[in-house]
Amino acid sequence: MPRIPVHTVEDAPAEAREGLRSLAQKMGKVLNIHGEMAHAPVVLAAYQGIQKAIEEHGTFDARTREAIALAVGAANDCAYCQSAHTAAGRAAGWSEQETVRIRSGRVDFDPDLDALLSVAREITSQRGEVEERTWKSAREAGWSETQLTELFTHVALNLYTNYFNHYAQTELDVPKAPGLD
The missing domain is CATH 1.10.20 (Histone, subunit A)
Structure with a gap:
């Protein structure tokens, strides 16, 4: 409730x-x-x-923004945001299977995106800390320092909504994402 x-x-x-x-x-x-x-x-x-x-x-396209939201929502175990961003991710062009794989950290279908999402997951799970090898991998994948700086704002927005949903105990009013209990 x-x-x-x-x-x-x-x-x-x-x-x-x-x-x-x-x-x-x-x-x-x-x-x-x-x-x-x-x-x-x-x-x-x-x-x-x-x-x-x-x-x-912001410079990220809708698919990238939704992938970031899915990765952060999964790292924070936010059922509401994973569900809402699964629907938004589908609207942005991701398949349902791809949204599940993004949430589970299995983005082998797009190594460059995987490198970016690895940074996002570390920001989320390590309270802003990012390992040097993770940062370096993202740079080697072609993400600029400007894009990696912008990423922080996308993660912060999603942290805001994830934490708010946990805090408020928001009830789901969007279709439940596949794979959530």
């Missing part, structure tokens, strides 16, 4: 309504995570601020 009320656009705090309305239009409905974030407008605004920065300044 969720710890935080899930708001609709109509009953959300006034400061959160426009942001929640925007997300509902983008997603087709108010997702539970967004409705919960709206309970404290600062939470929703911070989330949307990071998203806006990525939209305006």
Whole structure:
């Protein structure tokens, strides 16, 4: 059972309504995570601020962004984000099997992406620390220092949502990702 009320656009705090309305239009409905974030407008605004920065300044395509989200969600064991990003990953062009493999860390079908996701998984699981060999492998795979720096923002956004879902005990309102208990 969720710890935080899930708001609709109509009953959300006034400061959160426009942001929640925007997300509902983008997603087709108010997702539970967004409705919960709206309970404290600062939470929703911070989330949307990071998203806006990525939209305006980010360079990764949708497939790469979703692969990062899947890898981070799996590293954090966030069922909600793994499920939501499985659907978004499918919309971005990944097959269901590829989303499962990305989540499990078996990205042998794209060694360059695997190198990037290895950095993302280490940032996540090692509290920001990345082994030198992992960094070097990503650089050798062609990822620039700028892209590896940008990666940190994508990981941070996903950490934000993963941790919020654990904290709020968000109930799943999207199709459950394959392989989750």
